[in-house]
Amino acid sequence: MQITFASYNIRKAVGLDRRRDPERILAILHEIDADVIALQEADRRFGRRMSVLPLDAIQQSGYRPVPLSMKPDSLGWHGNALLVRRDIDLVEAAPVPLPVLEPRGAIRADLRIEGRSVRVIGMHLDLSGLRRRHQVRSVLAHSADCASRMPTVLMGDMNEWAAKGGCFREFDSNWHVLAPGRSFPSRHPVAALDRIIVSNECEIVGTGVHRTALSAVGSDHLPVFATIALPKK
Numbered sequence: 001m002q003i004t005f006a007s008y009n010i011r012k013a014v015g016l017d018r019r020r021d022p023e024r025i026l027a028i029l030h031e032i033d034a035d036v037i038a039l040q041e042a043d044r045r046f047g048r049r050m051s052v053l054p055l056d057a058i059q060q061s062g063y064r065p066v067p068l069s070m071k072p073d074s075l076g077w078h079g080n081a082l083l084v085r086r087d088i089d090l091v092e093a094a095p096v097p098l099p100v101l102e103p104r105g106a107i108r109a110d111l112r113i114e115g116r117s118v119r120v121i122g123m124h125l126d127l128s129g130l131r132r133r134h135q136v137r138s139v140l141a142h143s144a145d146c147a148s149r150m151p152t153v154l155m156g157d158m159n160e161w162a163a164k165g166g167c168f169r170e171f172d173s174n175w176h177v178l179a180p181g182r183s184f185p186s187r188h189p190v191a192a193l194d195r196i197i198v199s200n201e202c203e204i205v206g207t208g209v210h211r212t213a214l215s216a217v218g219s220d221h222l223p224v225f226a227t228i229a230l231p232k233k
Contacts, residue, residue, distance in 0.1 A: 001113070001114055001116060001229065001230050002205055002227050002228070002229050003035045003036065003113060003118070003227070003228060003229075003230060004033070004034040004035050004036075004225055004226070004227045005034060005035070005036050005037075005038075005120070005153050005155060005196060005225065005226050005227075005228070006032045006034035006036070006037045006038070006155075006210070006223050006224065006225040006226075007037070007038045007039075007040075007122065007155040007156050007157070007194050007195075007196060007223065007224050007225075008028070008029070008032070008037065008038070008039055008040070008194075008219070008221065008223035008224075009039075009040040009041055009124070009156075009157040009194065009219060009220075009221035010025050010039055010040070010041055010042060010052070010053075010218070010219050010221075011041050011219040011220050011221065012041050012042075012043075012044060012052045013025045013052040013053065013218075013219075014219075015217045015218050015219060016186065016187060016216075016217045016218075016219075016220065017217055020052065021218070022052055022053045022054060022057070023057075024214060024217075024218050025052075025053060025218055025219070026053065026057055026058070026061055027214055028210070028212070028214050028215050028218050028223065029061065029063070029083070030061065031210065031212055031214065031215070032210050032223055032225060034225055035084070035085050035088065035113070036082065036083070036084050036085075036088070036111070036120055036153075037063070037082070037083040037084075038080070038081070038082055038120070038122030038123075038155045038156055039075070039076065039080070039081040039082075039083065039122070040079060040080055040122070040123075040124040040156055040157045041079045041124070042075045042076045042079050042080070042081040043074045043075055043076055043079045043081075050074065051074055051075035051076075051081075052075075053075060055075070058075075058083065062085060062086055063083040063084060063085060063086065064083070064084060064086050065081055065082065065083055066081070066082040066083075066084060066090060066093045066107065066109045067093065068081075068082075068093055068094070068095060068107050076105075076107065077095045077105045077106075077107045078104060078105030078124070079105065079124065080105045080106060080107050080122050080123065080124055080156070081107070081122070082107060082109050082120060082122050084109070084111060088111050088112070088113050089111065089112040089113075090109060090110075090111060091110040091111060091112055091117070092108075092109070092110040093107070093108065093109045093110070094107070094108050095107055095108075096108050096121060096123070096138065096139055096142045097138060097142070098123075098135045098138050098139070099131065099134045099135060099138060100126065100131070100135075104123075104124050104125060104126050104135070105123070105124065106121055106122065106123035106124070106135070106138075106139055106142075106156070107121065107122050107123075108120070108121045108142065108143070108146075109121075110146075110148075110150065113230070116230045116231075116232075117148070117150040117151070118150060118151050118152070118153065118230055119143065119146070119150050119151070119152040119153070120152075120153050120154075120155075121139055121142075121143065121152070121153070121154045121155075121156075122155060122156050123135070123139060123154065123155075123156035123157075123158075124156050124157045124159075125156070125157065125158050125159050125160070125167065126159065127159055129160075129166055129167070132158070132159060132160060132166065132167040133166070133167045133169070133170055135167070136167045136170040136171070137170055139154065140170065140171075151198075151199055151201040151202050151230055151231060152198070152199040153196065153197070153198050153199075153202070153226075153228070154196070154197040154198075155194075155195065155196040155197070155224075155226075156194070156195070157193055157194055157221065158193060158194070158195045159193055160193065160195070161191050161193070163179070163192070164177075171197060173200070174199060174200055175197050175198070175199060175200065176197065176198050176199075176200060176202070176204060177195065177197050178195065178196045178197065178198065178204065178207050178226055179192050179195065179207075180192070180194070180195070180196060180207040180208050180209050180224035180225065180226060181207075181208060181209035181224065182209065183209050183221055183222040183223075183224050184220065184221050184222070185220050185221075186211075186215065186216055186217070186218075186219060186220055186221055186222045187216060187217075189209070189211075189222060193221065194221055194222070194223075194224045195224070196224060196225075196226040198226070198228055201230075201231050202228040202229070202230065202231070203228060203229040203231075204226065204227075204228055205226075205227040205228055205229055206226070206227045207224070207225065207226040207227075208224070208225055208226075209222050209223070209224050209225075210222060210223040210224070210225060
């Protein structure tokens with residue numbers, strides 16, 4: 001069974017044309033057509049921290065948000081959100097504690113897809129290299145401490161400019177650090193800041209960067225995706 005995961009820093013739905021356009025972001029998500037999507041910067045930063053994407057429009061798009069909002073009008077946890085197709089079962093969801101100086105965060109959802117389990121963690125890591133490494137350690141420790149073990153997909157804006165070093169040194173041989181491609185800045189990408197990391201139970205089918213006329217201006221990041229095959233039950 002093949003499942004497509006995607007990660008997208010939507011920058012509060014403000015595009016390179018400086019317009020806040022939630023409908024454009026929803027159209028890009030429709031283009032990507034992933035089964036599970038991790039979003040970063042999905043809520044406004046101050047005040048009521050309202051979702052920048054209309055919640056009713058998300059429901060109409062065939063997705064539902066994993067319920068982890070900090071406030072009633074929010075979509076996610078410190079701007080991190082997970083969207084899953086409506087036919088995917090949510091088993092458990094929780095915020096992932098991170099050591100932070102900036103308003104960063106991570107969230108976890110344990111899912112059942114056609115009878116198979118998969119754990120997904122979306123994250124947005126710090127600008128500080130040392131802090132990123134500490135945050136990755138926290139994510140790995142949180143996953144290891146969960147009551148059940150299952151194939152795991154980690155994804156998000158890692159803010160890591162190094163190709164293989166930096167915070168990626170925290171992943172041992174139990175993980176595959178994928179590099180779907182350069183995703184930042186979206187108009188002329190030079191850095192692979194957006195990454196997907198999968199546990200070694202998963203078979204990697206393919207990865208890529210979603211670049212279209214819409215995604216090239218929808219945010220300062222391009223979406224990245226990976227299709228994996230989950231192991232048999």
